[in-house]
Amino acid sequence: MHATLAAQENPVNLTPVLTAESVVEGVDDLLSLPDAAIRLNALLVDPDVSANEIAEVVSLDAALAARVLRAVNSAYFGLRTRVDTISKAIAMIGTSELHSLVLTTSAAQAFKSISYKLVDMETFWQHSVRAALAARGFAESSLKRHRERVFLAALMHDIGKLVLYHQVPTVSTRVLEAVREGQSQDDVEFALLGFTHADVGAVLLERWNLPPSLAVPVRYHHRFAEAPEYTQEAALIHLGSRVADYMELKRSDEVPVLVDADDAWNQARCSPSELEEVMVDVDMNWLQVIEIVAPGSLLLY
Numbered sequence: 001m002h003a004t005l006a007a008q009e010n011p012v013n014l015t016p017v018l019t020a021e022s023v024v025e026g027v028d029d030l031l032s033l034p035d036a037a038i039r040l041n042a043l044l045v046d047p048d049v050s051a052n053e054i055a056e057v058v059s060l061d062a063a064l065a066a067r068v069l070r071a072v073n074s075a076y077f078g079l080r081t082r083v084d085t086i087s088k089a090i091a092m093i094g095t096s097e098l099h100s101l102v103l104t105t106s107a108a109q110a111f112k113s114i115s116y117k118l119v120d121m122e123t124f125w126q127h128s129v130r131a132a133l134a135a136r137g138f139a140e141s142s143l144k145r146h147r148e149r150v151f152l153a154a155l156m157h158d159i160g161k162l163v164l165y166h167q168v169p170t171v172s173t174r175v176l177e178a179v180r181e182g183q184s185q186d187d188v189e190f191a192l193l194g195f196t197h198a199d200v201g202a203v204l205l206e207r208w209n210l211p212p213s214l215a216v217p218v219r220y221h222h223r224f225a226e227a228p229e230y231t232q233e234a235a236l237i238h239l240g241s242r243v244a245d246y247m248e249l250k251r252s253d254e255v256p257v258l259v260d261a262d263d264a265w266n267q268a269r270c271s272p273s274e275l276e277e278v279m280v281d282v283d284m285n286w287l288q289v290i291e292i293v294a295p296g297s298l299l300l301y
Contacts, residue, residue, distance in 0.1 A: 039057045041210060055090055069085075129293060136148070142232065143236065216229055
């Protein structure tokens with residue numbers, strides 16, 4: 001399939017010949033979640049599921065369970081008691097946090113199987129983690145009950161880029177060149193392909209059987225005003241990504257005013273007055289979180 005996609009990737013003929021769905025189909029064998037993560041997704045929609053059932057599913061995958069326990073015992077959680085079982089992890093951090101850990105570590109592991117030439121994976125995960133922490137920070141006051149869901153969606157908001165880099169490298173190179181010249185990545189992707197990395201990322205999440213509450217905000221994080229549902233989440237992820245972009249630049253001590261972001265603030269139901277506190281939190285925690293999401297990323301990629 002990859003050879004077919006490469007043949008279709010003719011930089012002269014700009015007529016869209018691919019779809020986001022066909023691009024994702026081409027990496028199905030490479031990018032997959034472990035069975036335990038998929039079973040956990042199904043379990044968590046059942047209101048009667050018990051903590052023991054959840055623990056059993058995760059524990060049956062030794063590698064996944066080890067990653068989760070390593071994360072729970074990390075400095076980020078700061079637990080005083082060492083956690084040595086998934087059952088105890090659930091008791092200490094809760095089902096929502098456990099689900100977040102399972103999905104974040106599983107998604108990062110899935111992408112280890114693909115080789116990239118167009119992206120620095122350390123930089124990619126730094127941006128993703130900063131965006132996730134910022135989006136969750138803004139959600140703390142406006143969408144507290146679902147802040148972990150916002151964190152997950154923001155963490156995975158750009159994974160469509162990785163799929164495109166692998167599947168259509170020639171077009172991706174042209175996109176990156178245009179972005180360096182100041183053009184909008186979404187606009188260039190749509191002009192060349194007829195869809196964007198956000199569409200690809202959403203399709204991948206759907207293929208992983210993740211719920212619309214994650215896939216929809218990922219699809220609409222650049223055009224949040226068009227989101228048909230989960231509108232607040234889409235705006236929160238947009239703001240998180242903007243904050244991450246800013247923090248990656250050489251910055252002054254002055255807290256930035258996000259230009260043209262009034263609509264995003266309103267839709268996210270939060271305020272620019274929260275920005276300074278959120279940025280401090282991101283600065284304090286991003287390194288610990290990236291070691292949970294993609295441990296040793298500088299060496300692995």
